[in-house]
Amino acid sequence: MVTMLRLLHRILAVIGNEGETIATNEEYTEDAEMLKVESAPIEVMLKKLLWKEERSDELQAIPVDFYARLSNKIRLMRKSEDEKVATHLECLSIDLLRRRIQKIMEIVSMNPRVSKEVISRMSFEERVLYNALCRTVATWENYMSRYVGGGD
Helix, strand or coil: CHHHHHHHHHHHHHHHHCCCCCCCCCCCCHHHHHHHCCHHHHHHHHHHHHHHHHHCCCCCCCCCCHHHHHHHHHHHHHHCCCHHHHHHHHHHHHHHHHHHHHHHHHHHHHCCCCCHHHHCCCCHHHHHHHHHHHHHHHHHHHHHHHHHCCCC
């Protein structure tokens, strides 16, 4: 997972150099601030975020560095030989991630134009995905509208 995050960070840097709209909103939700404390509050925070994501149609706001901080906490837990808690947190994180990916894909399918308001609720890594999906879907939609309309 850490390797994937590093790759996403490199991709985002390249995309940023291409002039893509990638906001860097540094506002954090109260729940995400709990990541600064020890493992029990992290578990509570993850469960709370997952609960909110599952019960809302809107993408909930998380900090830009949410997954990086979470990854660091889980890695530190593994180093301190708290493998069971680290594995549980990783499972909660994956559940949250999957729900958020589903919402991001729904947002893009409804409107493949990058929205600063939507981006402001995403982590760094989600912004990479969102920008790539918007670009891909907008390109495909443009091609298909020309194709269906009898153009080249």
